[in-house]
Amino acid sequence: VIFSPLNRVVRSAVWRLALALLFCLCPLLLFYSQSGMEGFFFAAVTFLGVLMWANSAISDSGNGYRIGASVLFAIAAMTRPEGQFLFGMVWLLEVWQVREKSLGKKIGEILAFSIPFTLIWGPYFLWRWHYFGYLFPNTFYAKHVGNNLGNLPLGIAYASGAFATYILAPLALMLGMTVQLGSQRLAGDTSELLALKRVVKPLVL
Numbered sequence: 001v002i003f004s005p006l007n008r009v010v011r012s013a014v015w016r017l018a019l020a021l022l023f024c025l026c027p028l029l030l031f032y033s034q035s036g037m038e039g040f041f042f043a044a045v046t047f048l049g050v051l052m053w054a055n056s057a058i059s060d061s062g063n064g065y066r067i068g069a070s071v072l073f074a075i076a077a078m079t080r081p082e083g084q085f086l087f088g089m090v091w092l093l094e095v096w097q098v099r100e101k102s103l104g105k106k107i108g109e110i111l112a113f114s115i116p117f118t119l120i121w122g123p124y125f126l127w128r129w130h131y132f133g134y135l136f137p138n139t140f141y142a143k144h145v146g147n148n149l150g151n152l153p154l155g156i157a158y159a160s161g162a163f164a165t166y167i168l169a170p171l172a173l174m175l176g177m178t179v180q181l182g183s184q185r186l187a188g189d190t191s192e193l194l195a196l197k198r199v200v201k202p203l204v205l
Contacts, residue, residue, distance in 0.1 A: 038079050045076045046086055053090055053113070057097065063112040066094075070113050074120035081137040087117055 023029060032039035049072035056065035073090070076083030094113050098106045129135060 042076055042080045042083065045072050045079065046083065049073045049076060050090070053094070056109075056113075063109060066109060066113040067116050070116035071120065074117045077117070077121050078124050081139070084121075 053069035056062040073087040
């Protein structure tokens with residue numbers, strides 16, 4: 001996907017290679033991609049969804065890309081509950097991006113991004129809630145431990161270990177990208193700046 005024509009956001013070979021290395025250097029992704037679990041599928045669908053949403057701002061077929069991204073986010077939300085939060089954050093970014101457009105264009109673009117997700121994920125959510133009787137995903141009830149502060153040190157150790165293992169490298173790459181884009185902007189080259197900002201925001205979130 002990174003090196004395909006679909007990736008209209010990041011056209012520089014250097015930054016495409018940087019994104020590829022970001023995936024290759026993620027041990028969590030490498031492990032779960034061979035485990036047969038849903039994590040790798042979820043990551044692939046959300047990454048493709050973010051790219052399609054980013055393409056909507058730089059393509060004549062903007063609403064077509066929004067619809068495609070919305071469908072992919074709905075699939076992601078049915079795969080893992082984090083997909084709902086990701087869609088919500090990207091939806092807020094969409095609302096922010098169209099704030100200066102005409103009212104008709106605002107409504108059309110927001111609806112193009114909102115309706116497919118609602119039509120796919122909405123019935124699934126209602127069925128799951130009716131069938132299982134749980135408002136939240138099953139893992140919330142299976143792993144919920146109330147107000148037991150005895151697990152707090154374990155949670156802190158888990159979060160710090162996850163940061164060092166999985167988040168430090170992406171943050172370092174993002175810092176490098178920021179420095180590079182800043183130097184390009186100072187030099188007057190903004191060809192990739194807006195597109196990269198658009199795709200990096202939801203990936204960082």
